[in-house]
Amino acid sequence: MDFFGNDPTTNLLPRDGTVNYFGPILSVVDTRNHYETLLRDIPWKHDEVVIYGRRITTARKVAWYGDSDFSYTYSGTTKQALVWAPELAALKDLVEKLTGAVFNSCLLNLYHDGSEGMSWHSDDEKSLGKDSAIASVSFGAAREFRLKHKRTDEKVSVLLESGSLLVMKDTTQTHWLHCIPKSAKIKTPRINLTFRRMAGMDSHSGTIP
C-alpha cells in the first residue's frame, strides 16, 4: 500500500515510546463519505469530566463503541458503550490489518471547529491494557497533534490529515503526554476515532473492574 509519501515504519519519538504516522489510508471519496455519515449518524453527546472535584461539560462531543454494551467509569463519570455500528466495524478491520493490533473499543471525538481541542493528557487509565496500542483515525479539518515528554519536555508535532491513521504504542502513554491545540484558523469540524484495547472486556462480563 502507498501511504502517500509517509513511512509508517518511522518512529516520530526520539525515545521511550513509538508513534507511527501512516498518512491517509483511504481514498478521497471514501474519506468524504465516512466524514459525512459519521457526522450525521453517530449519536454525539457532550462529554462530562470531573476536574478538581467540579463536573465540567465539554464543548467537544463524544461517543463510545465496544464489543459489548458495557459501561465503565473514568474521570468521575460513567460512560456507556454502544455496540459497533457496521461502518465503525469496517474501519476497525482496516486499522487492525494495517497495524497488526487488535482493538475492542473506540472512542469518537467531534471537534466542531478550532475553538475546541484536547488538553495535555496520556491515555493510561487502568482499564486500558498496559502499553497496548492506540490507533487514531481522523476525518475533516486537519489538526495539529502534539506530544511532550513528561520528564525531558521534548516536543513532537504532526499534522493529522483527513483520512489518516496514527498509531501510539509501546511505552508512549507512560512517558509522553499528547494534546490537540486550539487554533482560531480552523472553522470546520474534525472527527477523530481512537481504537483501543480495554482490559477485562474479553470475558463478556459487561463491566471493567
Ligand SMILES: O=C(O)CCC(=O)C(=O)O
Ligand atoms: O483527537 C485526537 O486526535 C486525540 C484524541 C485523544 O487524544 C483521546 O481521545 O484520548
Ligand SMILES: [Fe+2]
Ligand atoms: Fe488521548
